[in-house]
Amino acid sequence: MERRNSKSLSDTNQRTNEPTYQRTDSSYQRTACGATGLVLEEPTLFEQSVPGRRGISLPAIDVPAFNPCEAFGDLVRDKAPELPELAESDVARHFTRLSTRNFSKDLGFYPLGSCTMKYNPKIANKVAAMPGFADTHPFQPLSSVQGNLRICYELERWLCEITGMNAATLWPAAGSHGELTGMLMIRAYHTARGNPRSKVLIPDSAHGTNPASAVTCHYDVVTVQSGPDGLLDPKAVAEAMDKEVAAIMITNPNTLGVYEENFKAVADIVHAKGGLVYCDGANLNALMGFVKPGEIGADAMHINLHKTFGTPHGGGGPGAGPVAVSRALEPYLPMPRIAKNGDNYTTISDKPESIGRINTFFGNFGVLLRAYVYIRELGAEGLVGVTKMATLNANYVKARLKDAYDLPYSRPSLHECVFSDKRQNAYGVKTLDIAKRLMDYGCHPPTIYFPLIVHGSIMIEPTETECKELLDEFCDAMLTIASECEKTPELVKNAPSRPFRRRLDEAKAARDAVLKE
Amino acid sequence: MRYLPHTNEEIRKMLAVIGAKDVGDLFSSIPKDHRCNPELNIPGGISEQELWAQMNSIAMKNRTxxxxxxxxxxxxxxxxIPAAVSELASRSEFTTPYTPYQPEISQGTLQAMFEYQSQICRLFDMDVSNASHYSGATALADAALMARRISKGRKAIIVPDSVHPEYRRVLESVLCDGDSIRLIPSSCGRVDRAKFAAALDGDVAAAVVQFPNFFGIVEDFRDIADSLHKAGALLIAATPEPIAFGILTPPGSWGADIAAGEGLSLGLPVSFGGPTLGIFTTRDQFTRQMPGRICGKTIDAEGREGYVLTLSTREQHIRREKATSNICSNQTLCATTAAIYLSMLGxxxxxxxxxxxxxxxxxxxxxxxxxxxxxxxxxxxxxxxxxxxxxxxxxxxxxxxxxxxxxxxxxxxxxxxxxxxxxxxxxxxxxxxxxxxxxxxxxxxxxx
Structure with missing residues (x-):
């Protein structure tokens, strides 16, 4: 096997002037523990594999000898899958080392706009790991999973209360899966009225998942231009609206973090022509206790439990994207529904108008359970406090940065704010550079280049769980970077220099497409 | 509230910087007639200790x-599930970041993704794996949509009834034009070859087979793969139990063009059925038609190896309505868990x-x-x-x-x-x- 890391290691060591430890009897080398300031090069699992090692102990077989070749004949695999062979200690060290290369919410400020990276309460994980929940099966007799069904039933009720909706499904596994589910229901609703219709209106500021979800449901996307103030323009909606429009998809507050003050007017225009209103609930963290989208005209809304309700993002999932709906859409909710008769919880799987199933079993139940724990601990007042402090934090950051960075839209912000790189462009510096430079200051960069309606957008969502000192550290870093852009732009353009890796060559990754070992 | 660090003094100072009198002022952009009753009708907050007691009493209503x-x-x-699997996968460095949009500070998640993809390719004997889908069922539905895209215009998907009934229902919902699914009844728990042949015509984009099937049966699908390929259609394999590939023939060896699966068996608790792990693999020539995140290897500015999310021009955040799928978040932590579990098993x-x-x-x-x-x-x-x-x-x-x-x-x-x-x-x-x-x-x- 080639020594994949030999070049990079010698580089590392020239830089740090630290000794290397080289295994002479094996095919890879790594730096000695702790010798490089705990920044450890780590070969892949496969490079570390040693034939004959294993990391698992299995119980002795207690049934008569079994010969797979006799039992399965030509269906027996001719060669064992080439999984790496490692002892448990090798595996433990490998993944612990990998974990140290991640910036995470528990490590620091993570203002990724539109993602609501709030602190994830530890108690939720502890509850989800309880055998009473983790060791239950979706096809057990319902009488033996009454606790699980109660969690689902009450969570559905609470989400309906928070969003002002009538009923909900908990089974979509993520926000975009919720969008798909919502749009499938909207299609079923129109189909039941004789015409599924052919178009969906989507503002140009929307998340990319909105058009992608609509198209999956066989709809054509009609893009609605935002007004000069970044808001949805009722006139533009009215012009685009006709009897072939199945729905409009609105994010509120929108992806600029600005409240869509024409939401009701737009909903009225759409409803007047028989269309429905889908609300993208990615930004629900800004609304709890202030606005219930169901009360101002939304017919369906997904809720990202991993955003608003603090379940861990897991490096990209699992999340959960329950969809709450108005009375008009309730018959189309996916199966199963959870019902309560007296003190007994049960499931309903035979509603004829339902769109069917959109996931197996009970969706990402472990995530639902964590969200239940979050809501139960915070309670009504706690949730409203979340929205208030999330908005306070975003406005504080906006106030501190607005003199140094261009604010393309001046409307009041709720839970997040969006800047552009216009001023820094004058020094040849782009948003990407600013983002990378932030890493050198110990912060995760904001969301960048989204929403698309802002050139070089920098979308900052601090969330409510961050204290003033941390916000100040971030703002100080952003202000320092703004001044670096003027004085030492090369420093910013070559960032980051401090993390585990410098800028990675994404073009090469796409060109070579090395997707496995 | 212990998750809100703000003291009254800090709130006052922050409001002064903003130039607002009180926190309520910050919501002035919300019109009066949009406002709801600020008192939500959900129970009041409780302490962690009370919460723990209450969750315990709810858990007691379940029988494990x-x-x-x-x-x-x-x-x-x-x-x-070996103790090391749960312990390593629950490190907050893995659980609390999001999608690795910034690779320089996400190499842990990215290398784990790359290793997951590699292990899954080896287990399934397929060329390429994505970084995960939601579940076996949703992976299968996206596989059917992908097969339709590849076959350009063909609509029909042959589905034997030995495919997991819930997978089939998800497929029906997502295709949302029920008549394009050609359901064929089993014969003795296996795919009825005569009915399969009758269903296969020029409008078929793909057929789905499950291995082991819903009745636990494993059967040889090489003849089915051959007739599909002769007809210009694809074979989609679904597996609910990838442990089977420890001794049985993986889908890549019997002609699958897309192999989807459920990875719940790979180190994850059953947990009432989720979180699940959707496995999605295909052959090299279809890589750019795949849904979802994919991690690839590259180098950094100093020539050191590293990993990034790649081939993103397939994805919704770039391509919007022209994306290969609407998927955004996936089940990365479950994939990381599977990578840990598989490396323990070896x-x-x-x-x-x-x-x-x-x-x-x-x-x-x-x-x-x-x-x-x-x-x-x-x-x-x-x-x-x-x-x-x-x-x-x-x-x-x-x-x-x-x-x-x-x-x-x-x-x-x-x-x-x-x-x-x-x-x-x-x-x-x-x-x-x-x-x-x-x-x-x-x-x-x-x-x-």
Whole structure:
């Protein structure tokens, strides 16, 4: 096997002037523990594999000898899958080392706009790991999973209360899966009225998942231009609206973090022509206790439990994207529904108008359970406090940065704010550079280049769980970077220099497409 | 509130910087007639200690699988999870970041993704894997959409009824034009070759086969792969139980063009069925048609190896309505868990584990079939699950078994017509011989 890391290691060591430890009897080398300031090069699992090692102990077989070749004949695999062979200690060290290369919410400020990276309460994980929940099966007799069904039933009720909706499904596994589910229901609703219709209106500021979800449901996307103030323009909606429009998809507050003050007017225009209103609930963290989208005209809304309700993002999932709906859409909710008769919880799987199933079993139940724990601990007042402090934090950051960075839209912000790189462009510096430079200051960069309606957008969502000192550290870093852009732009353009890796060559990754070992 | 760090003094200072009198002012952009009652009708907050007590009492309303002898699978299989797997996967460095949009500070998640993709390709004998889908069922639905895109204009998907009933329902919902699914009934628990041939024409984009199928049966699909390929259609393989590939032929070896699967068996708790892990793999030539995140290897500005999310021009955040799928978040933490689990098992461990599963299931199958009044309706090779039939309603037998502390399986009548005297039974390494003998003993009594 080639020594994949030999070049990079010698580089590392020239830089740090630290000794290397080289295994002479094996095919890879790594730096000695702790010798490089705990920044450890780590070969892949496969490079570390040693034939004959294993990391698992299995119980002795207690049934008569079994010969797979006799039992399965030509269906027996001719060669064992080439999984790496490692002892448990090798595996433990490998993944612990990998974990140290991640910036995470528990490590620091993570203002990724539109993602609501709030602190994830530890108690939720502890509850989800309880055998009473983790060791239950979706096809057990319902009488033996009454606790699980109660969690689902009450969570559905609470989400309906928070969003002002009538009923909900908990089974979509993520926000975009919720969008798909919502749009499938909207299609079923129109189909039941004789015409599924052919178009969906989507503002140009929307998340990319909105058009992608609509198209999956066989709809054509009609893009609605935002007004000069970044808001949805009722006139533009009215012009685009006709009897072939199945729905409009609105994010509120929108992806600029600005409240869509024409939401009701737009909903009225759409409803007047028989269309429905889908609300993208990615930004629900800004609304709890202030606005219930169901009360101002939304017919369906997904809720990202991993955003608003603090379940861990897991490096990209699992999340959960329950969809709450108005009375008009309730018959189309996916199966199963959870019902309560007296003190007994049960499931309903035979509603004829339902769109069917959109996931197996009970969706990402472990995530639902964590969200239940979050809501139960915070309670009504706690949730409203979340929205208030999330908005306070975003406005504080906006106030501190607005003199140094261009604010393309001046409307009041709720839970997040969006800047552009216009001023820094004058020094040849782009948003990407600013983002990378932030890493050198110990912060995760904001969301960048989204929403698309802002050139070089920098979308900052601090969330409510961050204290003033941390916000100040971030703002100080952003202000320092703004001044670096003027004085030492090369420093910013070559960032980051401090993390585990410098800028990675994404073009090469796409060109070579090395997707496995 | 312990998750809100703000003191009143800090709030005052922050408001002064903003130039607002109170926090309520910050919401002035919300019109009065949009405002709701600020008092939400949900219970008030409680302390962690009270919460823990309350969650314990709710959990007590569940009966755990370990309280009984459990023989229930049907797509969610209980396997032993080594302590190191849960402990490593629950490190907050893995649980609390999001999608690695910034690779320089996300190399941990990215390398784990790359290693997951590599291990899954080896296990499935496929060329390329994505970084995960939501579940086996949603991966399968996206596979069908992908096959339609590849076949340019062909609509129909052949689906035997031996595919997991819930997978089929998800597929129907997502395709949302039910008539393009050509459902073919099984013959003796296997794909009926004559009906399959009759369903295969020039409008077929792909056929789905499940291995092991919903009845636990493994069958040779090479003939099906051949006839699909001759007809210009694709073979989509679905597997609910990838542990089977420890000893059985993986989809890549029998001609699958897309292989989807459920990875719940790979180190994840059953947890009432989720979070799941959708496995999605394909052949090299279809890489750019795949849905979802994919991690690739590259170098950094100093020439050091590193990993990034790649081929993102397929994805919704770039392509919007022209994306290959609407998927955004996936199940990365579940994939990381699977990567840890598979590296603990290793090449020999997975073979041994698969062998234990098959051996134990074979023992129970033989033991139960020896009972008077119990028969095996489908004579076929099975992995860790099989179907038996009696003259009594399955629901009644299962209730009687349950009363004796045995979760005996799943009533097949729940999913198929005319099968309400059949029970789908699963055996994994978690079931001891003693449990199985007791199952046989009790069944012999109640079946009379």
């Amino acid at each position: 699988l370990s309280c009984s002898a459990s023989f229930i699978g049907a797509g969610a299989y209980r396997h032993y 090449k020999e461990g997975i073979r041994e584990l698969a062998n234990i599963n098959a051996a134990k299931a074979d023992y129970l199958k033989k033991t139960l079939s020896a009972i008077k009044g119990v028969s095996i309706p489908f004579e076929a090779r099975t992995f860790n699950e099989f179907v038996f039939e009696t003259a009594k309603p399955a629901a009644e037998l299962l209730a009687k078994l349950d009363a004796q502390g045995i979760i005996g399986g799943v009533d097949l009548g729940r999913f198929y017509p005319d099968t309400d005297q059949m029970i789908l039974v699963c055996v994994t390494e978690m079931n001891t011989r003693e449990e199985m003998d007791r199952y046989a003993q009790v069944l012999a009594q109640v079946v009379r």
